[in-house]
Amino acid sequence: MSKLINWFTEGRSSGKYTLPFVILLLGVTVLASAANLLLPQDSALYVSTYSITLLGKYLCYAMLALAVDIIWGYCGILSLGHGAFFALGGYAMGMYLMRQIGDRGVYGHPELPDFMVFLDWQELPWFWLGMDQFWFAMVMAVVVPGLLAFVFGWLAFRSRVTGVYLSIMTQALTYALLLAFFRNEMGFGGNNGLTDFKEILGFDLQADSTRVSLFIATAVILSLVLLASQRILSSRLGKVTLAVRDAEPRTRFIGYRTERYKVWLFVYSAVIAGVAGALYVPQVGIINPGEFSPINSIEIVIWVAVGGRGTLIGAIIGALLVNYAKTRFTAIMPDGWLFALGALFVLVTLFLPKGLMGLYGQLQSKRRQSAEQEVQS
Amino acid sequence: MKLFLSLCLFLSACMTPALAASAETDALLQQLTQTKLSKMPAMVQQLEATGDESLLPVFRAWLAGDLHYIRDDNTLVVEVDVNGVDTYQDPYTQATIAGLTSKQVRKIKVNNKLRGLLRGVIARIQLTSRDAGVRESAVRALLADIDGETFATLERIYPTEPNSDVRSMMQTALSIYTAQDQNSSQSARLAAIDVLGDSLENDVRNVLLSLERSDNPVLSSAATQALVSINRQVERYALVDQLFFGLSLGSVLLLASIGLAITFGVMGVINMAHGEMIMLGAYTTYVVQLLMPNYIDYSIWVAIPAAFLVSGLMGVVIERLVICRLHGRPLETLLATFGISLILQQLVRTIFSPLNRQVSTPSWMSGSWEINPVLSLTLNRLYILAFALLVFFALVMILKKSSLGLNVRAVSQNRSMAKAMGVKTEWVDAMTFGLGSGIAGIAGVALSQLTNVGPNLGQAYIIDSFMVVVFGGVGNLLGTLVAAFTLGIANKFLEPTTGAVLAAIFVLVFIILFIQKRPKGLFPQKGRAAE
Numbered sequence: 001m002s003k004l005i006n007w008f009t010e011g012r013s014s015g016k017y018t019l020p021f022v023i024l025l026l027g028v029t030v031l032a033s034a035a036n037l038l039l040p041q042d043s044a045l046y047v048s049t050y051s052i053t054l055l056g057k058y059l060c061y062a063m064l065a066l067a068v069d070i071i072w073g074y075c076g077i078l079s080l081g082h083g084a085f086f087a088l089g090g091y092a093m094g095m096y097l098m099r100q101i102g103d104r105g106v107y108g109h110p111e112l113p114d115f116m117v118f119l120d121w122q123e124l125p126w127f128w129l130g131m132d133q134f135w136f137a138m139v140m141a142v143v144v145p146g147l148l149a150f151v152f153g154w155l156a157f158r159s160r161v162t163g164v165y166l167s168i169m170t171q172a173l174t175y176a177l178l179l180a181f182f183r184n185e186m187g188f189g190g191n192n193g194l195t196d197f198k199e200i201l202g203f204d205l206q207a208d209s210t211r212v213s214l215f216i217a218t219a220v221i222l223s224l225v226l227l228a229s230q231r232i233l234s235s236r237l238g239k240v241t242l243a244v245r246d247a248e249p250r251t252r253f254i255g256y257r258t259e260r261y262k263v264w265l266f267v268y269s270a271v272i273a274g275v276a277g278a279l280y281v282p283q284v285g286i287i288n289p290g291e292f293s294p295i296n297s298i299e300i301v302i303w304v305a306v307g308g309r310g311t312l313i314g315a316i317i318g319a320l321l322v323n324y325a326k327t328r329f330t331a332i333m334p335d336g337w338l339f340a341l342g343a344l345f346v347l348v349t350l351f352l353p354k355g356l357m358g359l360y361g362q363l364q365s366k367r368r369q370s371a372e373q374e375v376q377s
Numbered sequence: 378m379k380l381f382l383s384l385c386l387f388l389s390a391c392m393t394p395a396l397a398a399s400a401e402t403d404a405l406l407q408q409l410t411q412t413k414l415s416k417m418p419a420m421v422q423q424l425e426a427t428g429d430e431s432l433l434p435v436f437r438a439w440l441a442g443d444l445h446y447i448r449d450d451n452t453l454v455v456e457v458d459v460n461g462v463d464t465y466q467d468p469y470t471q472a473t474i475a476g477l478t479s480k481q482v483r484k485i486k487v488n489n490k491l492r493g494l495l496r497g498v499i500a501r502i503q504l505t506s507r508d509a510g511v512r513e514s515a516v517r518a519l520l521a522d523i524d525g526e527t528f529a530t531l532e533r534i535y536p537t538e539p540n541s542d543v544r545s546m547m548q549t550a551l552s553i554y555t556a557q558d559q560n561s562s563q564s565a566r567l568a569a570i571d572v573l574g575d576s577l578e579n580d581v582r583n584v585l586l587s588l589e590r591s592d593n594p595v596l597s598s599a600a601t602q603a604l605v606s607i608n609r610q611v612e613r614y615a616l617v618d619q620l621f622f623g624l625s626l627g628s629v630l631l632l633a634s635i636g637l638a639i640t641f642g643v644m645g646v647i648n649m650a651h652g653e654m655i656m657l658g659a660y661t662t663y664v665v666q667l668l669m670p671n672y673i674d675y676s677i678w679v680a681i682p683a684a685f686l687v688s689g690l691m692g693v694v695i696e697r698l699v700i701c702r703l704h705g706r707p708l709e710t711l712l713a714t715f716g717i718s719l720i721l722q723q724l725v726r727t728i729f730s731p732l733n734r735q736v737s738t739p740s741w742m743s744g745s746w747e748i749n750p751v752l753s754l755t756l757n758r759l760y761i762l763a764f765a766l767l768v769f770f771a772l773v774m775i776l777k778k779s780s781l782g783l784n785v786r787a788v789s790q791n792r793s794m795a796k797a798m799g800v801k802t803e804w805v806d807a808m809t810f811g812l813g814s815g816i817a818g819i820a821g822v823a824l825s826q827l828t829n830v831g832p833n834l835g836q837a838y839i840i841d842s843f844m845v846v847v848f849g850g851v852g853n854l855l856g857t858l859v860a861a862f863t864l865g866i867a868n869k870f871l872e873p874t875t876g877a878v879l880a881a882i883f884v885l886v887f888i889i890l891f892i893q894k895r896p897k898g899l900f901p902q903k904g905r906a907a908e
Contacts, residue, residue, distance in 0.1 A: 345716020
């Protein structure tokens with residue numbers, strides 16, 4: 001066990017907060033879960049199931065932010081299409097949950113989901129086959145985003161598409177998928193997406209215990225992903241990645257095949273996004289093409305920017321903070337949220353280039369400057 | 378007010394004698410109210426013989442089943458539905474007769490036979506109209522069921538018809554009759570079918586289809602041949618139509634992306650709020666129309682400079698406040714401008730409501746240019762196509778000839794050298810951004826004529842415009858022109874086979890693949906400036 005911890009925490013000092021953070025995260029998770037399951041509903045410390053689900057949702061977003069931070073913060077690839085990988089993972093999970101409904105749908109067809117009966121389809125399309133197996137659906141939730149990222153990344157990085165070009169291309173990618181998934185003919189439920197799920201692995205999705213289990217699973221997987229990512233990024237591969245971010249031509253001239261590093265990191269990031277999507281869908285209870293919309297993907301980027309890019313914990317904190325703010329804001333004044341979000345974009349990029357995690361350093365350097373000035377005067 | 382009323386009275390007094398029918402016709406019309414339905418056809422013919430153009434409204438109302446008469450004095454009135462209430466008007470002056478209810482009037486009956494007859498009469502009366510357009514449409518209306526009498530009328534006036542379009546329409550009508558006429562010689566019928574092969578009218582096709590099924594093998598094969606030639610023409614015009622729609626989409630894309638081509642291409646700044654500049658332009662059009670509701674036809678000429686100023690100023694403000702602080706950090710600029718776009722959208726939503734706003738089209742821009750029965754080009758798209766090209770060339774001239782253009786090009790090629798030579802790069806940046814945004818505003822004026830004006834207007838075009846700029850090659854206006862029209866036409870030609878959504882997806886995928894092959898676009902910048 002201690003070896004494992006060593007493996008996870010080994011590396012540069014920047015990761016020194018990772019383990020405490022994971023412990024804090026898991027601790028809060030356990031406390032919240034216990035408060036939900038063990039305490040009576042009228043207790044002051046009781047955490048409602050709604051809050052548990054909300055927290056689970058935030059953690060999924062945090063994982064998504066982590067995925068974006070890995071490639072943007074560490075490799076300088078600004079992806080405006082990560083929502084696509086998230087949604088693809090979500091659709092894989094959604095298809096599994098859809099098959100689990102069985103003949104309890106509105107039309108009561110033993111095999112076809114409701115929307116297919118509605119569209120008068122006779123049999124399951126080939127890409128729905130096998131989706132009734134949980135393991136197969138989960139493999140798909142990882143493989144499909146990974147494969148898409150591989151093909152896209154291989155094409156893009158090999159021909160050295162970089163910077164804003166790449167960002168626009170990723171946005172176009174998710175936009176194209178958005179249009180495609182809106183089509184009924186695609187076989188993914190069209191505009192309405194997939195919803196009305198009943199149970200996962202035989203457990204009722206509405207039950208408190210299932211909700212809490214999903215929340216705990218999300219927290220555990222997020223912790224593992226965080227530790228693994230920290231480990232990977234502090235390894236030799238991570239150093240090359242940083243070099244690619246800071247001076248790609250120079251790294252290439254030294255002899256590294258930079259595009260390979262970028263492709264694999266991109267795939268890794270997409271897989272994380274896919275897993276986050278797969279965890280997100282059973283907790284939210286719906287997946288629809290709206291998840292592909294470019295604005296969703298761009299929102300992820302602002303989570304990372306707020307928290308501080310280039311720091312994995314920062315991405316997680318940013319996602320949690322912004323989404324909490326969004327929940328509160330949209331409840332108090334729904335019209336104000338877009339103003340706040342827009343202002344956040346502008347102010348963070350202007351005044352907090354390193355995000356909240358860099359705020360301390362920013363203040364310190366300012367203090368040092370003023371101290372120096374005082375000394376000079 | 379009084380003056381106006383008296384003027385109206387005076388006018389109606391002047392017009393009534395001119396419009397009212399002669400005594401003989403009046404008597405016939407009076408008689409009409411007492412005639413049985415079976416005797417009516419004869420009455421119609423008598424009326425046609427005595428009457429003239431002034432009877433047209435009576436015939437029209439009769440055809441539509443709106444012709445009534447007042448029981449007491451047998452006066453003819455026309456029933457009109459005003460906001461769900463039946464009111465009655467004088468057929469000649471269209472003046473409402475107040476206080477008349479449906480109980481006081483009785484309908485003049487009409488049946489299918491009468492309707493056919495009335496249609497012929499209306500068309501024949503219109504044949505003598507002074508307006509060539511009216512005459513042409515009158516002949517066209519006759520095509521469907523042409524009888525011997527109409528044929529004789531047409532044959533009589535054909536040689537004296539001055540307008541060539543009307544003449545050819547008449548020839549078509551004559552040929553339709555001849556081709557179907559059992560009494561004509563076979564050679565005459567064949568010649569008539571041959572003539573029909575050049576016409577694109579729907580009725581001609583129906584006639585030919587029925588002739589194709591006839592027993593006469595010679596006529597049947599001639600009809601088949603004529604149909605083949607018609608279909609070939611129809612296909613050709615359908616292609617032209619598609620091309621036009623492609624060009625129209627291309628012109629919209631050009632307008633939307635050309636401002637982006639300047640800011641992105643020249644300054645290297647990616648402006649995610651560009652779509653919102655378009656939106657601001659569209660809303661400026663809306664506001665201008667609100668301010669001058671009585672001069673909609675001229676509002677466009679006010680809206681274009683107004684939109685340029687509004688969006689341009691907004692662009693300068695954004696550049697000064699945000700973008701100039703993020704110089705050399707393109708990804709951060711992208712995020713900041715995206716934030717601005719969110720704020721602008723929400724601002725518009727708060728001020729104008731999230732619902733779409735209706736912008737009216739000036740009368741001179743509405744309608745369509747009908748080239749033939751299967752091809753008509755809508756005027757607003759035609760104007761916008763011309764307008765897009767105009768804006769494009771104006772912009773090229775500004776960049777090529779003006780001192781601002783010289784400065785812009787200098788800064789885009791080598792910023793520090795330009796600075797060393799005394800160019801105020803910051804001022805040039807602000808002006809460039811203002812220019813690009815202003816042109817986006819103009820694009821908004823054009824778009825307001827084609828689509829709904831709503832807070833999401835800009836979002837719909839932003840990705841497409843980026844595609845255009847990337848496809849054409851950054852910093853190359855000609856590339857933007859070629860790319861916009863290529864993508865527009867490709868989209869419209871894919872659409873019939875794949876559907877609109879798949880066409881859009883195909884185009885996106887194509888560009889993603891294209892960028893792999895030529896990362897710098899169709900027309901890459903050459904030399905050191907490229908790096």
